[in-house]
Amino acid sequence: MTRTSRTTARPASEAGRAVARTTTLIKGENGAGTVRKTVLPGGLRVITESVPTVRSVTLGIWAHVGSRDETPALGGATHYLEHLLFKGTERRSALEISAALDAVGGEMNAFTSKEFTCYYARVLDADLPLAVDVLSDMLTSSVIDPAEVESERGVILEEIAMTEDDAGDCVHDLFAHTMFGDTPLGRPVLGTVDTVNALTRDQVTRFYKKHYDPTRLVVAAAGNLDHAQVVKRVRAAFERAGALARTQGEQPVGPRSGSRSLRGGGRVDFVDRATEQAHVVLGMPGVSRHDERRWPLAVLSTALGGGMSSRLFQEIREKRGLAYSTYAYTSGYADCGLFGVYAGCRPGQVSDVLKICRDELDQVARDGLTDEELRRAIGQLSGSTVLGLEDTGALMHRLGKSELCWGEQMSVDGMLAKIDAVTPDDVREVAREVLSRRPSLSVIGQLTDRQAARLDETVA
CATH class of the missing domain: 3.30.830.10 (Metalloenzyme, LuxS/M16 peptidase-like)
Known part of the structure; x- marks a missing residue:
């Protein structure tokens, strides 16, 4: 096209x-x-x-x-x-x-x-x-x-x-x-x-x-x-x-813009609730949806927690059996963004899961991805992008959101070109900037006083 x-x-x-x-x-x-x-x-x-x-x-x-x-x-x-x-x-x-x-x-x-x-x-x-x-x-x-x-x-x-x-x-x-x-x-x-x-x-x-x-x-x-x-x-x-x-003669409202600073890292919110699992999100500020770094950040998120071969899935679920569900994700708003890692695990395993998450994020912030991880993440992201647009509902969603949020349309080929153009240096740069920030943590579950007290160690 x-x-x-x-x-x-x-x-x-x-x-x-x-x-x-x-x-x-x-x-x-x-x-x-x-x-x-x-x-x-x-x-x-x-x-x-x-x-x-x-x-x-x-x-x-x-x-x-x-x-x-x-x-x-x-x-x-x-x-x-x-x-x-x-x-x-x-x-x-x-x-x-x-x-x-x-x-x-x-x-x-x-x-x-x-x-x-x-x-x-x-x-x-x-x-x-x-x-x-x-x-x-x-x-x-x-x-x-x-x-x-x-x-x-x-x-x-x-x-x-x-x-x-x-x-x-x-x-x-x-x-x-x-x-x-x-x-x-x-x-x-x-x-x-x-x-x-x-x-x-x-x-x-x-x-x-x-x-x-x-x-x-x-x-x-x-x-x-x-x-x-x-x-x-x-x-x-x-x-x-x-x-x-x-509204005769008036022009359409343009996309949102602005600059918003998120709260500093190191915050912990814990809700004590009687659940079978503890649910945790560890994360930090990401990038806005207008930031071109959203493409390498999406690749990075995919490699870290976007599929069964991702680092977090392999380390937390496959190798240690500590969680059934774990993934990484990004959320982009008009003027800011979030990067997060989620896991649901038994309350007694929260510390172990969070340590693995923190270790993997620190390592990628320091060393970036391997060539194989980059290749696999680009392929996975490209494939899921195309497959996700195979029905009229998804196409309509892309049209409406693109017009409201960016004021323009990008073809599927254009999106694939953006993903394919991501380089190891791009990923290393965004990983170093985003993942090196001090994280914050949110937890819902039934933890002992000792387990709850240890949550602060994760974001120290």
């Missing part, structure tokens, strides 16, 4: 209508893999990828808002709103919203992260007009019914309780707090029992009106589709709701 920058102005189909701007971002072969983007006059972006060999389409509407946009008093509002947009519009009840997609065998869901929210539906290609109509109606015309606000509050409190019951999931929220403290990035996406109980309908409604105008939305679709038809239907749906008229 090759990049192009050809831009065409589509003539208005009706007299007096403002003209949309359409650009071909990636030129595919025989139409397959072609990525096009249209910016409508109200600042709404529509971006599609053509996959003519399938019979389905995944459509997503991405909102440029996440939990990091919340004040302390609004903790959990983004996620609360995500639930409420399924609960009825001026044209449809909650049952009619769900029944519309069920009737054609479609799937519909949503998710909230720290920096964006996505609502999506997967349908047969013939049912794409229905998906456009339903999702657009939800995002532009929610009534946020007072009764639904109260009933859904109970659902969200149950979701918080469910998350807290899963210590392997909860430890990552704890690690975010360890690294970011009481800041928007350090607070849980779901909010807390106290903040969710305190949220009012008026607060959520104001949050909705502030963050869901067309300049802050991206419509992304991938599958067997025609770009012009998708744009036509999206435009009609948003114009029907009067949404584009409110």
Whole structure:
């Protein structure tokens, strides 16, 4: 595939209508893999990828808002709103919203992260007009019914309780707090029992009106589709709701930027909880998603804990049998990032597991990876990147996230070229910079007083 920058102005189909701007971002072969983007006059972006060999389409509407946009008093509002947009519009009840997609065998869901929210539906290609109509109606015309606000509050409190019951999931929220403290990035996406109980309908409604105008939305679709038809239907749906008229002439909101300093290393957060396993995350500041060092850091993370042949998996599980699950990961935000190592083990093995993790991180910070580890990690990362984009849902996710987070699209070949270009020196440099930082630690489990007291030794 090759990049192009050809831009065409589509003539208005009706007299007096403002003209949309359409650009071909990636030129595919025989139409397959072609990525096009249209910016409508109200600042709404529509971006599609053509996959003519399938019979389905995944459509997503991405909102440029996440939990990091919340004040302390609004903790959990983004996620609360995500639930409420399924609960009825001026044209449809909650049952009619769900029944519309069920009737054609479609799937519909949503998710909230720290920096964006996505609502999506997967349908047969013939049912794409229905998906456009339903999702657009939800995002532009929610009534946020007072009764639904109260009933859904109970659902969200149950979701918080469910998350807290899963210590392997909860430890990552704890690690975010360890690294970011009481800041928007350090607070849980779901909010807390106290903040969710305190949220009012008026607060959520104001949050909705502030963050869901067309300049802050991206419509992304991938599958067997025609770009012009998708744009036509999206435009009609948003114009029907009067949404584009409110932002006529405005430009889309650009990607997030800024510079954030994380808390210093050496911090330990321990939650004493009666669990069969202790769950630990050892980590330090990483790099932002705009940093070109994210490519060698991804290779490094893969070599350390990205598969069965990785160092941590071999040392902790295969050679010593100390844990069933262990892995390394990176999280990149607009202005900062995290690098972490996770393991779940018996409480009595925590010290041994953490010592192995610390020893391996120190060794790689000092010596880098071997040539064989580098080759294997690049191959694994390249393969997983391609295989992860084999369905329309993954393609839609890449389109929407790329537009919101970077304001541009990179072809699969472009991503593979970035990964393949990583050199031993690149990895050594990022390993020396990231892994040499003093780590912090988060632990959830039932430890003895002596075991808990030894946690500080890990980050000394």
